[in-house]
Amino acid sequence: MSVALRRFITMNKLYIYSLTLLLMLFPSAALSDAVAAAADSVTIEISQTPSEIPPGDAVLINLKLSNNAAMVSGKCYKHDVYFMKQGDTNEYFAIVGTDVSQKGDHVKLSIIVNYHDSEIESFDFDISLIAVEYPVEKLTVAKKLVTPPKKANKRLAEERKLVKAAYAKTTPEPEFSEPFIMPLNTKFSSTFGRRRIYNGVPKAPHNGLDLRGNVGKPVKVSNTGTIVMARDLYFTGNTMIVSHGLGLHTAYFHLSNMNKKVGDKVKRGDIIGKVGMTGRVTGPHLHFGVKMNGLYVNPLSALDVFNDYYSRSR
Ligand SMILES: [Zn+2]
Numbered sequence: 001m002s003v004a005l006r007r008f009i010t011m012n013k014l015y016i017y018s019l020t021l022l023l024m025l026f027p028s029a030a031l032s033d034a035v036a037a038a039a040d041s042v043t044i045e046i047s048q049t050p051s052e053i054p055p056g057d058a059v060l061i062n063l064k065l066s067n068n069a070a071m072v073s074g075k076c077y078k079h080d081v082y083f084m085k086q087g088d089t090n091e092y093f094a095i096v097g098t099d100v101s102q103k104g105d106h107v108k109l110s111i112i113v114n115y116h117d118s119e120i121e122s123f124d125f126d127i128s129l130i131a132v133e134y135p136v137e138k139l140t141v142a143k144k145l146v147t148p149p150k151k152a153n154k155r156l157a158e159e160r161k162l163v164k165a166a167y168a169k170t171t172p173e174p175e176f177s178e179p180f181i182m183p184l185n186t187k188f189s190s191t192f193g194r195r196r197i198y199n200g201v202p203k204a205p206h207n208g209l210d211l212r213g214n215v216g217k218p219v220k221v222s223n224t225g226t227i228v229m230a231r232d233l234y235f236t237g238n239t240m241i242v243s244h245g246l247g248l249h250t251a252y253f254h255l256s257n258m259n260k261k262v263g264d265k266v267k268r269g270d271i272i273g274k275v276g277m278t279g280r281v282t283g284p285h286l287h288f289g290v291k292m293n294g295l296y297v298n299p300l301s302a303l304d305v306f307n308d309y310y311s312r313s314r
Contacts, residue, residue, distance in 0.1 A: 042067050044113070046125050049308060054132040056100030056193050056205075057301035058292060060308050061109065061125070065090040071114040076127075079293035081109065082172055082246040087314050095246070095305050097297040098127060100193050100205050105129050134193035134205060145235065145280040146198045152234060159233050163241075166229040167291060171245040176224040178268055179306045182288070183220045183252060184275070186212040189285050192298040198280075207296035208251065208289035213275035215256050215284045221272045222250045222288070227264045236287070237278025242266060250299075251289035254278050 043066040048059050063072060063083065072092050074081030077099065083092040098107050106126035113121040148156060190210035196203045213219075221242055228249070229241035238255035256276025266272060277284040290302040 042121070044121070044123070046111075048125075048127055049305075052128040052130045053098065053301065054193075054298075055098050055102040055107075055129055056134075056296075056298050058095055058097050058290075058297045058305045059127055060305045060312075061094040061096055061127075062312075063092040063094070063111070065092075065113065067115060069113050070116045073112050073114075075110045076107065076293050077295060079295075080247055081293055083111075084174070084246075084313070089314070093309055093313060095248070095292060095302075095309065096127065097292040097295040097302075098129065099295050100134075100207070100298075102129060105131075132193075134195055135191075136197065137190060137194040137206065138197045138200075139282055140199055141280055141282060143199065146201050146203075148234065156234055162229070162231070163233070163239075166241045166243075167249055167294075169226075169228045169243050170247045170249075171243070174245040174248075175226065176244050176268065178223070179310050180222045180250070180290075180303050181220065181268060182211070182303070183222055183250075184211040184213050184217065184286055184288075186217075188212070189283075192300070208253070208287045209299045211286045211288055213284065213286055215274070215276050217275040217286075218271045219252055219255065219273050219275060219286055220269050221252075221266045222290075223268045225250075225266060227260045227262055227266060227272070230258045230261055233279065235280045237281070238273070238276060239279075240272055242272075247293055249291045251287075251291065253287035253289070254281050254285065256284075 045064040047062045053059050068090055072083040074083060074094060076096050081094050081096050083094045085092055096109060106128055109125045109127055111123055111125060188209055189212050190206055192206060192209055194206040196206055223244050225242040225244035228243045229239060231239060233239045236253040238258050240252040240255065240258055242250050252273060254276050255273040257274040260266060260272045275284055275286050288299050289296050290299040
């Protein structure tokens with residue numbers, strides 16, 4: 001368990017000055033009380049857990065406001081970040097993904113707080129990163145899966161659009177109310193972030209977790225949500241994508257069988273398909289992906305962060 005880093009941002013709101021001006025013009029007991037109350041500056045306390053993360057991990061952001069707000073929203077990598085209010089308190093949590101290819105020691109999270117008096121505070125928080133060297137993995141697969149033939153271009157372009165549309169489907173509220181689970185309780189055959197070289201050609205880093213399993217082994221959905229994709233794709237084979245709300249999705253690739261269709265509601269642990277070896281694979285396994293604010297993150301970090309959230313939320 002890592003210690004949370006706490007940072008404080010104190011802001012004096014503009015209306016303190018306008019009230020001070022009024023007091024100078026019309027001194028009265030009532031106004032003087034108002035100025036005293038307003039002079040207690042608005043405090044925003046923000047922290048991240050873990051206190052630093054490797055690029056590609058998810059992080060838990062905790063925001064505590066001294067004043068009641070109407071709404072808190074955020075953006076990271078130009079994607080929406082959803083803040084979850086904790087009961088009647090002025091405390092919020094958000095779960096944010098970082099880019100595995102991110103350089104430098106931080107990534108910017110922009111936050112906007114809308115108060116009931118229609119005042120707005122906007123500020124940036126730097127999510128702290130630590131450098132890691134992901135291992136290199138050399139793989140040999142069928143040639144057409146490294147350099148697809150020209151005739152596959154139309155299909156690939158169409159599939160990119162469909163995947164993008166599936167990931168665009170979300171709800172601002174979570175569909176789940178419990179931590180995420182692993183879809184298979186087996187060992188990993190490949191971890192997240194590995195720099196992959198297919199038949200000698202460097203490709204994008206591995207954007208999920210590969211779980212061992214023979215063809216036909218049942219695959220559980222990681223959490224409650226809605227199926228937004230269930231179809232055969234060129235690289236990822238039989239592909240299922242589940243929307244969980246909050247801009248968060250889980251993905252299941254290379255399946256031999258898919259037993260849910262688009263629009264189906266699923267509960268955490270439901271069997272949605274079976275392990276297979278469809279698409280670009282060297283053998284049977286389940287590729288498990290977790291996507292949030294537009295980025296695939298390390299599924300293990302995402303599971304940890306949600307466990308942490310449920311142990312701290314109210
Ligand atoms: Zn994989």
